Amino acid sequence: MTRRLTGGKRLFPVDGASDGAGPSRAPAPDNPIPSIEDDVYTVTETTASRSPTPSISVSDPSEAEPGGPEPASPRGAAERDAGSETESLPDRLQWLRLRNSTSSSASTGLGLGSLRAALPSAEPGRRSQTPNLLLPDASPAASPGGRRRRSSSMGQRRYDVRDEAPPQDRFHEPAFQQGLAEAQTLMSRLAGVLGSSTLHLEPDSSMKGLQERADELANFRCPPTRTVGLVGDSGVGKSSLLNSLLDYRNLARTSNGGAACTCVVTEYYHHDRGDFVVDVDLFSEEELEQQLRDLVHAYRHNHFHSAEMDLPDDRRHWAKRAKLAKDTFRAMFADRFRTALLRSENSEDTIVQTYLNWAMDLRPINEFDGRTVTDSLEDCSSLLIRLTSDLDGAEGPGCWPYIKKIRVYLDAHILSKGLVLVDLPGLRDLNSARRNITERYLHQCDEIFVVCPIGRATTDEGVQHLIELARQAKWSNVGIICTKSDDIRADEAQTDWAGAQATEVQRLRGSVAEADQQLAALTELLVDPDGLEDMTVEEELEQAQLLVQCERARGEIESRRFELQRYLITTRNDKVEARLLAKYRGKIPGGNLHVFCASNTLYWEKRDSRPLGVTIQFLELSGIIPIRRHCMGLVSQNQLRIATKYLRDDIPNLLSKVELWVQTGAGTADAEKKRAVREALDQLEGQLRRSLDGVTSPLNNLGRKLTDAFQETLYRRRKISRWTEGAIQAGQVWSGVPTYAAFCRNYGTYNTSAAGYHCWNEEAMRSMNDDLADPWERLETEIQRQLDAGQTFVSETLDGAVAFHLGNALDSFLDTVGPLRTALQSGNRLHVRAIEDLCETFETDLSKLRTDALSGLRTSYFGQSMETTYWNAICEAGKGSWDRKKAIINGALRREALFRELMQKLKRKFEDLATQLETDARAAVGEYLDGVKNSLDMVRSENVALESERDPEFRTRVAKELERVKRRMEHHEF
Incomplete structure (x- = not known):
């Protein structure tokens, strides 16, 4: 059956054809750029013996030979649009068949399929190969044999987030990742060999501990180490942004159905399974x-x-x-x-x-x-809703x-290296409990992004509020993400912009309009379908060539539209970024303000388009890929440190202990020499215990030293009366503010057009902060000195003791000295790193304590002390309420107990942190000394020797596997 197309001179409608396009016409919305390599089709070769007088007919697509099934869409892939109003020229060409004029039944392919195969790819940024006479600025058509088509499977490929280029750093280098993966495989195989006898099943055997440790190392995973918080008012696109970054369409709720519901803290963690877990x-x-x-x-x-x-x-x-x-x-x-x-x-x-x-x-x-x-x-999204x-x-x-909080575990690429994404309630939420939860949570974030629509980025109150919080809290890890970056009209941009930018927009719009008109002119040359029967072969081929030219023109239109869209988006993004940096960078400690612009709409519209070469340009333009790359890069430095410790210390430590076990079973020394060895190792262990766990150990009185430094440097410099007087004077200044009630309603933090931004808490504390700023800096310097001294003592003590005692007494066990020294030295490094980690945690906690004690945040010590005061003032109404509000606020500021209690709270919290540091350090010492004892027992314990000698065949298998692992580890540079 043959279906004929009727009506008009055009063979079929054309997407993007202009009905009188001109420079003032705004471009049509973007459509996915067509690819001539999308669909699978058959190219039939032609020969001279084929039908001499072919003619053209158009077959119903339903009768066409079915192609292969649509490939399964990846996670998040959209369904292909089935209701397109028009069909692409390549698809129409696919239906064209040349039939023998003398035989209506014999259908012979004359190679029109190859015309479709020869159509150039219409990728954005690359000019379509439309003939010069139609599109003067296009490149000439390629010769039939001058271009090798990519395979149709490449055209079928869709975007996969896992193929994104990782951040450019050492941790993400392929060689490092390959070495890390191989090390885990080696540990898995070693664990299997160590468990290939029954020795590891005996509760007190040393092999049991070695096999369990190998199994632990085989299952090594870098833990979550960096948290990125997203905060913003309702409706700014925060949930849509999360969906895009996670690459899960419609996972996070994108609108609030409940009038009272803002949201709850929602954390997104990685797991490597296909299901979803909600906690x-x-x-x-x-x-x-x-x-x-x-x-x-x-x-x-x-x-x-x-x-x-x-x-x-x-x-x-x-x-x-x-x-x-x-x-x-x-x-x-x-x-x-x-x-x-x-x-x-x-x-x-x-x-x-x-x-x-x-x-x-x-x-x-x-x-x-x-x-x-x-x-x-779908089930996870429904549960979250x-x-x-x-x-x-x-x-x-x-x-x-x-x-209070929701945790979601899923297999999202952005989370796979240790990142945690957090969706936070707005900072201006009327629900005080949820608002305060957000502010407290921001203390824990390694980076904070405030999300806002790009159209009001420079005036958004949510952005202003977060920047002011960052200034008070001394957060240097703040950024801004502007959403809806694609929401821009060419005609408005041309009017609003000036100079070269407006001229460029006009040029690009004219270029799009010109291409529209040229396509319209081409389609006018296509004959009425009723005339196809009377055409000669030459006329039919001419019509086929016109179809090819139409397709090229269509690709050129899409290319020019993309150029216009890209110019509009990137130019506006640059303008907004420059304004935000100029306005806010000076308020961020260190001046390091990250600004990104993103379009969730553009990301999801183009994410599942094909081919991949076209799609990726749109996704980069959407801004989602750069944000994702930035977030993943945050974890790299810490993950590199953790992974390097695993490769350089954890694995060598285990291998040296396994080697000690092997060598102990092969020993031939007499009893006298073994006694000398045991005495030397006992002396080594004793010195380490005295140095690290004795009364004179710096780690055992670290808490007291830090507390003494706090008392001397900071606490004794408190001036309660002076600070109270400063607060009273601040309150008197506020009494003349015409928007006094508004400040009360906002707990002292408000922004007025006349006076700008003010934080009453911060202003009331100004005298206190002036007096304690320098002492606090000196305190941090003294603390750093003591922590450095403690770390140096530990490192020097460990290395010195090992070097001194592993001497002549072990000459009889030359084969044992090397692995024992390696085991002890790797254990030393592990212990030093553990102490360094504890000190780093203390310094981070100390920074948070400073924010709590010296900032005017609503959740700070001062802010919490004033919370009830503000609430009582807010509740005053009726005649005389203005004076009563002032009396409540000023009365609270006159209390000297306000600052006295604040300093006492600061002192108690500092003492808690110092005590916890000492407790954790002593626990680390105990764990280290247990490891030393375990290593020494491998040499001096008769039970270990008997265990290693019991099964020579098993010991041989272990020795062979040990050598294989050591050789493979030496191939990698970590």
Whole structure:
């Protein structure tokens, strides 16, 4: 059956054809760039003996020979659009067949399939090979034999996030990764050999410990070491950004269905399985009680006192809080909730207790106690929506008001090297508990990105708020991600921009319009289908050539559209980045502000297009790949350190102990020499224990030394009266602020058009910070000196003791000296690294302590002390409320106990950190000395010798495998 196309002079409609395109016409939305190598088709060779008088007919595509099945889409792949209004020229060409004019039944391929095969690839950034007479700036057509087509399988390839180029650093170098993988394989094989006898099954055998350690090393994985937090107001595209970075379409919820639901802290971790695991942490009873108390008070204050509020802003503030309370209660209690109880004459304590009883009865502790495993992306997404969305009242209470944190485990490439991504509630959330959780969590993040739409990036209040927090907290790890970078119109850009940029936009738009017109002109030359029957062979071939030229013109249109889109996006991105850096970089400690622009829409529209060469340019333009590469690069340095320790210390330490076990069974020394060896090793162990665990060990009084330094350098310099006077003066300045109530509503932190940004907490603490800034710097210097001295002592003590005692006494065991020395030296390095890690953790904790003690953040010590004060001031309404608000604030600032209690809290926390450091250091010493004893026992213990001698065949297998592992490890440079 043959289907004929009728109507008009064009053979078929053409995507992108212009109906009078001109320079002022905005470009049409991007369509996936067509590829002539997408689909599988047959190229039939032609010969002189084939039909001499062919003619053209167009077959119904349903009758065409079916091609291969559509390849399975990868995770996150979109379904191919089935409802396209027009079909591509290559597809139409595929239906063309040349038939013998003398035989209607004999269909012979004259090679029109090869015309389609010869069509040039229309990749963005590469000019289509349309003839010069039609597109003057296009490159000439390629000769038939001058271009070798890529295989159709290449055209079928889709984008795979795992193929992205990794960050350019040592850890991600292929040679290093290959060596790391081979080392794990070697450890797995060694563990198998060590377990090939029954010795490892005996509880007290040394082989049992060696086999277990080899198994541990075979399963080595770099732990999560870097956390990136994403924070932003509702609707800025944060969840969509997470989906793009994780490369899972529609995983994270992209809109809030519940009026009261903002979100909960959601952490994304890696696991290497195909399923998804969701782990839920619920609020404790005490945490729920505090939230209920705040919500009950907010609703009742609005209900009973809204008429007394003089300021419209006050009324709006309390109305919002009341709505938040009502929506939250409805979500928590479903059909149980009625507003009558809130409006009753019962005391707030009574109402809170009633609600708390309900909450403890209804919270989903049984349903979500532990981990929930889902097998598919859809099931996981549905579960997350259930956890974070309001349910219909008939379905029961919602979960989100009870949830403190959610952990999601999935096989996402961005997480595979140790990164943790965190979706955080907004910093301006009306729910104080969730807002404070976010601020506290930011202390733990290795990098923080605030997300905002690109259209309002330089004025976004969420960005301004985070930058100010970073300035106060001295965070140097802050960045900005602007979403919706593709939301830009060419006509508006041409109008808004000036000079060369506007001229370039005009040129690119004109280029697109010209290509549209040329394609329209080409299609006009295509004859009516009714005339195909009367054509000569030459005319039919001319029509086929026109089809080829149409396809080239179509590719040229797409190429030019991409050039226009790329210019618009990159130019606007550069402008926004420059403005953000100019405005905020000076406020970030160190001036290191990362700015990225991204389009989640562009990423998902193009992610599953083909061929891969076309797709990747769009994905780079979307900005998602650069952000993903940056985030993965954050883990590299720490992961390199951990992996290098594994390769240089952990594995050699085990290999040396295995070699000691082998050599001990082959020993021939007499009893007198063995006695001398045991005495020397006993002396070595004794010296190490005295030096590291004795009374004079620097590690045993490290906590006291650090505490003394804190007392002398910082604590004794407190000036409570002076600091209180400074706070009182700050409060008097605030009393003249016309937006006093607004500052109270925002807990002292507010931004006004007239006065700019102010943080009352920071201003009240200014005298204190002025007095303690230099002492704190001296304290950090003294602490660093002592920590360095402790690390140097440990390193020198270990190396000196080993060098001194492994001397003449071991001459009788020459084969044993080498592996024993290696075992002890690798153990020394492991111990030194452990102490270094403890000191690094202490320094990080000390930096966080400084933020808590000396910043004006709402969650700082000072901010928490003022929390109730601000709340009481907010609740004042009616006649005289203005004066009462001031009295409440100023009264709190006059209390000398405010700064005295702050310093006492700082002192207690510092002492806790110092004590914990000493405790952990002593535990590390104990673990190290146990390892030393274990290594020495390999040589001096008769039981080990007897164990090694018991099964000579097994010992030989172990020795051979040991040599093989050592040879393979020497091939790699770590």
